[in-house]
Amino acid sequence: MIPRSARGRMAVDRTIKVLSTFFSLLALVALGWILFAVLARGMGAINLQFFTKLPTPPGMAGGGLGNAILGTGIITAIATILGVPIGLLGGVYLAEFGADSRLATATRFTSNVLMGTPSIIIGVFVYTILVLPRGQFSGYAGAVALSIIMLPVIARTTEDMLALVPNALRESALALGAPRWKVTLGVVFRAARNGLVTGALLAVARVSGETAPLLFTALNSPFWPESIMRPMPNLTVTIFNYAMSPFADWKAMAWGASLLIMAAVLVLAVGSRIVFRQKST
């Protein structure tokens, strides 16, 4: 066997190193480009009125998206109230009781599939069960759609986080005579608190930027939200409608709303990382 020349091999090695460095920086460039574009184009729309006023017809100065900001807050809050407790309890079953039972295995598998189901399909599903029978779009249907997206995410992270809690902790608490539910909620939950908060924050971050599941559930509205049983204004669908409109001032508003959503999602995502890191120290 003739040994290949070292120079050729080194050259190939160096080329690959340069390529992989270049390509991994490409992702950073894309991120930077997106952040910069949203910041540069969105800043102009942000002022006090943006947070407090109703939208105006195209061409009319002033106005804001106060109603959509409030609506997005309401929808996300209701989704969190619905999704987090059910997800937590489902995760408790997977980690504490289910183990390898048939129900637990099926739930794990279904959660994975549900997590990968396109959010627009979840929107169609909620449309068929909540909007079609009543004949009316509603903020509450939007919240249910978002909570369905949160549910499997929270259940699986809860399971993972509870699995990290050492068994000795459970055994000791049980040995003291505490019932199982109290052990879980009082001891295991407390030990896994940071992880659980991280999971919930990540799930909220994920749904607060969602548009597709709201398109035909919450719809949108140019008025202040009055009832959760009626169409509810929200930022993401407003961005979609305004961006597709031919009016320059509406497009500017859409950029402002994009900046707001982007900032909220990034704060939640980075915040959850900080919470999680506290655990390890």
Next chain:
Amino acid sequence: MSTALDKLVAVVRGGGKVSETTPPTGRADVAFRWLTAACALLVILIMAGMVVELFYNSRLSLKEFGFGFLWSTDWNPVLQKFGAASSIYGTLVSTILAMVIAMPLGVLTALFLVELAPPGISKVVGAGVELLAAVPSIIFGMWGLFVFAPFMADHVQPFLQQWLGFLPLFRGAPLGIGMLPAGIILALMILPFITAVSRDVFAMVPSVVKESGYGMGSTTWEVTRKVTLRHGIRGIIGAGFLGLGRAIGETMAITFVIGNSHQLSASLFEPGNSIASTLANEFTEASEPMYLSALIELGLVLFFMTVIAQMIAHFWLNRVRRQMGDGL
């Protein structure tokens, strides 16, 4: 062990009063157990409900068009003739484009993060890639339509046409929107998932094996190609299916840039549509029962496409994990 006990003591002293307040009753425990099981069951019920509702609400269209729905290119709300071909084609083309771009990019990025970059840089770049996954779809859409599309139209597409214009893929007016920009933006969106799984796979390769390679005088690339990649190839394929499942159903970003036309076209410069973008655009406009039913059937098709991709990824990755666990 002692730390766990310390923690327990702290927790119990802190405010638990576990043993005093509640005598251990079996009934509360049974109820709690059932409650958690019900919550777990709810996930399965939602999934089952979704299948039932999608089938039930597309019954009109299922009966009217049968299997022909899948390959008919009609999409005429006025004449009430519907077929999914252009939407399915667009979904497949944009997904394949995204995979072709994102797979090598993701694997190279993972390689950089695990093997090449100094730990500090690896951490920063890794965090940036993860942050890219947190960017909402609609933000990608805004950026894609108003920033990236003009850039494509002015710089990238004329360049492609000049050098590769003889291919039918690159014919047509450089509009900046269409299949190609949609595929590129999809690639950016699934890149973080492929990178994350590939990174885990690379990190799972035992360092002893790699070190033996280096000990024989191999270069970094040779160790990567012959040891790390060979060890992790099946994991990377699984990562591909995960990314595929995401790309198929991505909605808002695609709706912004794909152009939304029901025309079938071989050129990547021409506007097209995908199942998800058709739903996003037309669902609220569908006033007739048949139109709505056809749209829900489109949703059903999309649902099955993603479920199949997810299932392949799930079983494949489980198998790989078991085998790698045994092999190590």
